[in-house]
Amino acid sequence: MTSYFEFTNPTKLCSGKGAADNLEYELEILGVLHPMVLSDRVLEKIGTLGIVLDALHTVQPGRVFTDIPRDSSIDVVNRIAREYREFGCDGLIAVGGGSVLDTAKGVRLLISQDADDLLDLMGCECLPRGKYVPFVALPTTAGTGSEATPVAVIKNPSLHIKMEYISQHLMPDVAVLDPRMTMTLPPRITASTGMDTLCHAIEAYSCMQKNPISDAYAASAVRLVRDNLVKAVRRGRSKETRMALANASYLAGAAFGNSMVGVIHAVGHALGGVCHIPHGDAMNILLPAGMIFNRKVCRDAYGELLLYLAGPEVYQATEPSKRADRSIREVIHLRKQLHELTGLPLTLKEAGADPGLFPQVAKTALNDGACIVNPREVTFEAVMKILEKCYE
Amino acid sequence: MKRELMNQADRIVLEVLYRSFRVLYRKDSRVRKEIDGWADDLTLKLVCGFGGAVLVVRHDREHGIVKLKRAQKADITMRFKSVEGAFQVLSGQKSVADAYAEHLFFLEGDIFQTMSFVRCVEYLEGYLFPGFMSRRILKELPGKQIPALEVYALALLENGN
Incomplete structure (x- = not known):
C-alpha cells in the first residue's frame, strides 16, 4: 500500500426498487430542464429506455439519442456533443451499459471544456471542471461500474486501441440503480x-x-x-x-x-x-x-x-x-x-x-x-x- | 529555503536525466527501440511543480531527444503537483509508478505514448541509482547493457544543448 492515497466518490447513489421514479426530482435539484438522453437501440426496443422516459414526466428531453454502438468511439462522442449544442440541451441522462455511460462521460468532457474533439482532451487528472454539465447515470448492466468511476474508455478506431480518460469531473452527479434496468x-x-x-x-x-x-x-x-x-x-x-x-x-x-x-x-x-x-x-x-x-x-x-x-x-x-x-x-x-x-x-x-x-x-x-x-x-x-x- | 534547494536539485537531476537519455539512446537497445517508436517530432515536457524546474524535449531521429526552450504546450506533459513530489522521484525515493499511484503528478496528452516514456525512465533509474535504491523503488531491476559508470561518464561529456 502506498504512503499516501486519494479517494473520490462525489456521486449521489439512488439504489433500490423504484429508484428511477425519483428521476424527475433529481433533475429538478440539478436544475435540468431539457436533458439529452443517451441510450442504445436494444434498450429502446425492449422497453428499458421507455421506463426512464416515462419517469421524466414533466421534463422534456432536448434530444433522445440511441445510435450508440457496443464499443463507442471518439467520432460518436464528438457527433453527440455537436447535437447536444444544436438541440440546446442542459444536462445528460445515460441509460445503458459501459459504452453508453462512457460515451456520456466523453460528451460531458467536451461540453464542459468547450471543445469539439475528444483527442484534444487526452490525459489523466489534468482538466479543470469547466462548465458544469449535470449528469445522471442509469446503468443497465451490473458490470462496468462506470457510474462510480472517474474513467471513460473510448475507442480510437484509427489506432485500434481503447483510450482511457481519467478525471474526477467525469463522475456522474447521480447514479440510479433500479432493478428494472437489469431485469431483462x-x-x-x-x-x-x-x-x-x-x-x-x-x-x-x-x-x-x-x-x-x-x-x-x-x-x-x-x-x-x-x-x-x-x-x-x-x-x-x-x-x-x-x-x-x-x-x-x-x-x-x-x-x-x-x-x-x-x-x-x-x-x-x-x-x-x-x-x-x-x-x-x-x-x-x-x-x-x-x-x-x-x-x-x-x-x-x-x-x-x-x-x-x-x-x-x-x-x-x-x-x-x-x-x-x-x-x-x-x-x-x-x-x-x-x-x-x-x-x-x-x-x-x-x-x-x-x-x-x-x-x-x-x-x-x-x-x-x-x-x-x-x-x-x-x-x-x-x-x-x-x-x-x-x-x- | 528548503523548497529552493529542492528546486535546484530538480534542475540538476533533469539535466542528468536528459543527458543520460541521449547516452542510452546510443548505448541501450531497449531505450532506442522505445524512443524510435515515438511519433516524429513528439514533444514531451516535465514540470517539477508550480514554479519548479522544467525540461522540454522533442523526439529526434538522430539523437533520440533534443532539448527545446520552454514550449507553451507539448504533446505530452507530466506535471508534478509540487516541487517536493518531484524531488522525491528525481532523488530516487519513489519510482514513477509510486508517484502515479500517489497522484504526485498529472498528465496531459496520450497515456499510451506516455507509457513508453515511463519504461525508458525505469531503464534509466536502473543505471543512475545504486542497486539498493533501485531494488527499493522498482518492481523489478531492468538490467544494464553497459556499466552505470560509463553512462555517468558519457553523460558528463554529452552536449547539454
Whole structure:
C-alpha cells in the first residue's frame, strides 16, 4: 500500500426498487430542464429506455439519442456533443451499459471544456471542471461500474486501441440503480458482466493504489458477487439478486475508480481493441491467469480475499499460507459454474481470438495505463505467456 | 529555503536525466527501440511543480531527444503537483509508478505514448541509482547493457544543448 492515497466518490447513489421514479426530482435539484438522453437501440426496443422516459414526466428531453454502438468511439462522442449544442440541451441522462455511460462521460468532457474533439482532451487528472454539465447515470448492466468511476474508455478506431480518460469531473452527479434496468439481461450477459465486477474488485484490492477505503468497497463487492451471481444467472427475475449485483458493480466501480486496475484489464482492453473480445468475456478468461501472474507479490491480498470469495468457514479452515491459492481456485470454480450454465467462454480460443494477433495485443497492453499500477512489472514476454496460457 | 534547494536539485537531476537519455539512446537497445517508436517530432515536457524546474524535449531521429526552450504546450506533459513530489522521484525515493499511484503528478496528452516514456525512465533509474535504491523503488531491476559508470561518464561529456 502506498504512503499516501486519494479517494473520490462525489456521486449521489439512488439504489433500490423504484429508484428511477425519483428521476424527475433529481433533475429538478440539478436544475435540468431539457436533458439529452443517451441510450442504445436494444434498450429502446425492449422497453428499458421507455421506463426512464416515462419517469421524466414533466421534463422534456432536448434530444433522445440511441445510435450508440457496443464499443463507442471518439467520432460518436464528438457527433453527440455537436447535437447536444444544436438541440440546446442542459444536462445528460445515460441509460445503458459501459459504452453508453462512457460515451456520456466523453460528451460531458467536451461540453464542459468547450471543445469539439475528444483527442484534444487526452490525459489523466489534468482538466479543470469547466462548465458544469449535470449528469445522471442509469446503468443497465451490473458490470462496468462506470457510474462510480472517474474513467471513460473510448475507442480510437484509427489506432485500434481503447483510450482511457481519467478525471474526477467525469463522475456522474447521480447514479440510479433500479432493478428494472437489469431485469431483462440474458443469463450469458449477466455472467459476463458479473465477472467484470469481480475482476474490478480483485484488481482494486491488489493493485498499487489500494487503500483502506477502496479495500472496503472491493471486499463488499466480492461478497455480493459470491452470494448472487450464480443465483442471478439461474433466476434472472429475482429483484433481490439483481439489486445485489447492481450494488456490487457500483461498489467495485468506486473501488477501482480510486485504486485502479492492473494487468488483467490492460490485456483485456487490448483484446477488446485488437481482437474484439467483449470486455466481460475477456475478464472471465484472464482473471485466474492474471492472479497467478501477480500471486508472488499479492499473496497477502489474495489470502484476505478468500474470506469474501468463499465465506468465513472456508477461510477459517484454510491454512494462511494456502489462502491465496484457494482464492484462485474459488475463482476458477465460479468460472466453471458459469460456463456450464451459460456457455461463457473459458479460453481465448473459444472466444474466437486469433493467436496470430497476440504480439499486437501484448504490445498494445504494455501501453495501457493499467500496467503502471500493476503490482508486478509487466513485460511483453509476460503478457505473451498470459495470452498463450489463456488460449486453450 | 528548503523548497529552493529542492528546486535546484530538480534542475540538476533533469539535466542528468536528459543527458543520460541521449547516452542510452546510443548505448541501450531497449531505450532506442522505445524512443524510435515515438511519433516524429513528439514533444514531451516535465514540470517539477508550480514554479519548479522544467525540461522540454522533442523526439529526434538522430539523437533520440533534443532539448527545446520552454514550449507553451507539448504533446505530452507530466506535471508534478509540487516541487517536493518531484524531488522525491528525481532523488530516487519513489519510482514513477509510486508517484502515479500517489497522484504526485498529472498528465496531459496520450497515456499510451506516455507509457513508453515511463519504461525508458525505469531503464534509466536502473543505471543512475545504486542497486539498493533501485531494488527499493522498482518492481523489478531492468538490467544494464553497459556499466552505470560509463553512462555517468558519457553523460558528463554529452552536449547539454
